[in-house]
Amino acid sequence: MSTESMSELGQQLRVDSVRCSAAAGSGHPTSSMSAADLMAVLLDGGFLQMDTDDLGNPANDHLIFSKGHASPLYYAVLKAAGIIDDAELLTFRKLDSRLEGHPTPRIPPTDVATGSLGQGLPIAVGVALAGAKLDRLPYRVWCLCGDSEMAEGSIWEAFEHAAFNGLDNLTAIIDVNRLGQTRETMVGWDLDRYVHRAEAFGWNAIAIDGHDVDAIAFAFGEAVATTGKPTVIVAQTKKGKGVRAVEDQPGKHGKPLDDAEAAIAELGGERELEVRIAAPEAGEPHVFSASGGELPTWELGDEEATRKAYGAALTALGAMRGDVVALDGEVSNSTHSEMFREAHEERYFEMFIAEQQMVAAAVGMQVRGWVPFASTFAAFLSRAYDFVRMAAVSQADIRLSGSHAGVSIGEDGPSQMALEDIASFRAINGSTVLHPSDANQTAKLVAAMADRKGISFIRTLRGKTEVRTPPDEDVAIGGSRVVRDGDDIAIVACGITVDQAFAAAETLAGEGIDARVIDAYSVKPIDAETLRSAARDCGAIVTVEDHAPEGGLGDAVLEALAEADDRPPVRKLAVRGVPTSGTPDELLHWAGIDADGIADAVRSMVRERVG
């Protein structure tokens, strides 16, 4: 490491950013050039510690590009570190290349996908939490942020949580190149404003010239030496640095340089520097001992809220497995994750009212192999929807529990009622959507989620429901249960509406209508076979859900039967209109999804078939 070698490496990173963007015909070279010196010092200065021969080494540092559009720089870094070769660098943005337009885990050692701004830093907080509190290893998390993304509120959630948790293993680097996509940012080059904000949020903050490699090295050194709090390096830079045609110019965002060859020449031409990245000291992650035990069960006929069964099951799972961790958005006495906190305090993370940071932390923890379950009201998981969307792109394995589903919560009113959650989670690639109707189902599904890949979501109820599932009955993702047999019509329900459907079926039996009741506790994947049998045996289907009519259980049933041999008419009962306050019973009735509403729908469909 010398001033000259770091500067030379910075130029190489610029040249390679220009080259791969030119080869792709698209990309963000100018946003890469501003941060090139920062990354050159991180590598050549020996600050980043990573075993490039073993990218899965648990002792490795983590490097997260929160400004994912600076992917040309990221890939140039990987080349300089010997992780990819020049030929692969030039496959940037092409089909089948591991080097996508924005980084994804398809190219190791990339932990997570970035490109939706403001997400990398909150995820970095999650990785740093894992390092400090779970793995208990000294690895560092380095996170490169753009200045435009400092306008995202999620960034400030991350600042608060990192300081609150004393994460001195986290270093954020803000590339203050002043220029956003169309104009100057709100802060521009007023570095002091970033410094004051960061300090007010409890960080150590260092303002530097982001093109002065010695200053950068000094700042990184201070970051490493600072204990008890995270450090942010606020680096004044120039977008497009080093090439007059684009340097600090507006209108040069997100496009290759007009004359790449001239730019490369101006930058001093191609270089073939390869940096031997410093390897970390060996270390093994901490393992939490499992005390054993088994999942809780409830007796048939017991009354219990599925949210409480969630808490009990998660707590038992935490005793059975040392890798399970829990996070909550400061409603742990509502979601009942408090039971886990009481039993496994070291593996519980209070994320306060910051749902974006909560989901991001879960994503960060699973990067290191932990098995996170994050809970809040299902309605408030919508706050983190972009994080869930991106978690799927990251191929992350996270488990989310949303309580207080639907109008059945009652008096608190519509702001607290999840009515769009099944639809939004179903649309996430590779997701699992579960909505158990009783405590025994809940416990078994929670256990199944721990081994599930991708995004799993379990929706729980505020009120108690009767336990109808025998403790020893098989309950599995993709399954369902036939609560009541019958061949005249099938009623497909889930969650709170199972009780209502059963009651309706009992009433209808007295009228000579024999209704089959199916509890579709696994909404995605749904038990298509059971539904197709019902379609074959019964002349009509009623679906009933405490959810909006679109994208929920009803649509899942229609999808399962879309190409089936038997396609009876399907009537979807769901919540239409904005609910108000009221008792759970009043609101279920208002929505037409109580036993009365179901029975009416069945009668009407049976009449139509006869008529």
Add this chain to the structure above:
Amino acid sequence: MSTESMSELGQQLRVDSVRCSAAAGSGHPTSSMSAADLMAVLLDGGFLQMDTDDLGNPANDHLIFSKGHASPLYYAVLKAAGIIDDAELLTFRKLDSRLEGHPTPRIPPTDVATGSLGQGLPIAVGVALAGAKLDRLPYRVWCLCGDSEMAEGSIWEAFEHAAFNGLDNLTAIIDVNRLGQTRETMVGWDLDRYVHRAEAFGWNAIAIDGHDVDAIAFAFGEAVATTGKPTVIVAQTKKGKGVRAVEDQPGKHGKPLDDAEAAIAELGGERELEVRIAAPEAGEPHVFSASGGELPTWELGDEEATRKAYGAALTALGAMRGDVVALDGEVSNSTHSEMFREAHEERYFEMFIAEQQMVAAAVGMQVRGWVPFASTFAAFLSRAYDFVRMAAVSQADIRLSGSHAGVSIGEDGPSQMALEDIASFRAINGSTVLHPSDANQTAKLVAAMADRKGISFIRTLRGKTEVRTPPDEDVAIGGSRVVRDGDDIAIVACGITVDQAFAAAETLAGEGIDARVIDAYSVKPIDAETLRSAARDCGAIVTVEDHAPEGGLGDAVLEALAEADDRPPVRKLAVRGVPTSGTPDELLHWAGIDADGIADAVRSMVRERVG
């Protein structure tokens, strides 16, 4: 106004908070009691200016409870102001009461629903922006925040935007009662930390004892007198103030007091104070003149991107109507709202990379009757999903434009591709979901959105598509167009897949398969009649969308046919799996939603019917 009268009013507000929560059997009296003195001074001190005989008076101040769970206090305020009577106060949380568990616009003068924390302040910023930049009236916006919700990133988006826009007509009041739902907040009673943060974000900040009515009055006076920047009053309070059994006690969140009668006695008993709220000076909102003109049209066969047609149509609409305003998340040269900015700069709001604040600002502006259109990449609207959800509860009329839909954006990769947007927007109560396939459709739908109630979403494309809709053809919300007639099978497409479906149909015609192609540009409401005709005439249906399989066009088609007389098999073609980078054509092919994929699906379905 006197120290004594303000203190007495504060006690009344506490007593009424306790009383209505007791009557309801639920609610948040302790979170109300902490802020009672703050509200008493706001009313009795003459700071809040509102014509209570004309709650729609445009000159009125606005009072937004960002901590919506303090609804008992809010309703106690309305009673003290003579807006509701005591009998109505005691209907709190009952079915059919206007006084829901969290405030909603069902009870005037409530502007918006709150109860999802961290939303009231960003919406208040929107109302304040309307006051300063659109209405140009001196009304003030008063926003009561909880300290727990300061952990939401959206709060800091609001802080940044309020200061950047110099909103001295906005006063935030933080009720720092220290205690969240389950524990102390991260900041506790360290008022200086809030002050430093607020100052670092550009606000005037005043720390006070929130139970000292004279100090409160002084602070409100300073807020009103401060120019050029917003003011935040950081008020140290005690949760449950005034009743020993709950004051500053943990475990007392969100439940009525155990002994309401004793508490009322301790608070000095019921009072019947009524405050004559100060009326504002009369004032009329500014009107932007409309210069006229008409919507743009394109000739058949032209090639244009629908995002560009969006920009052109919105700009024309802005000339035709003075009430239309535009907001963008710093991607205006991608969404093409930049055209509106250039033409109508005074009605354009740059919201930078802060999608939550963007949607909240739109909600705030429509409170005052403006017609906001907010745009960003459709993928990034997912960042504001909870705000959209709550906007529906607020019965807000907002229009959202999401560009760069689906895999057809190509090289940028999955982080930038909206694939869940149709599903998530369809599930919003009363929403409208539009996905035009060409420029002429886009322009007409943009105009229709301006008059549409509720949440309307238009999804636009990055790449150009051929104009197939004649300039004079009727295009309406709820409509569709038959692009090609045929009776063997129906292909239902929207957006980018219409071109692909048409090409597939042309190929299939050469093979003796006569496919009907339907352009379902209105996904919600969908043109059920046209789909039912297709179901009757054609033996099978293929749906094809650049979106996830769940909750999108395919599910909308299935829903439309769920109870139809004719229910042919429906095959849904959609994006299954996580996309990568690639060219648009490569990715459409990879997803099986290009002409080849469609033709294959049709052939297979036709074979199955014959076989």
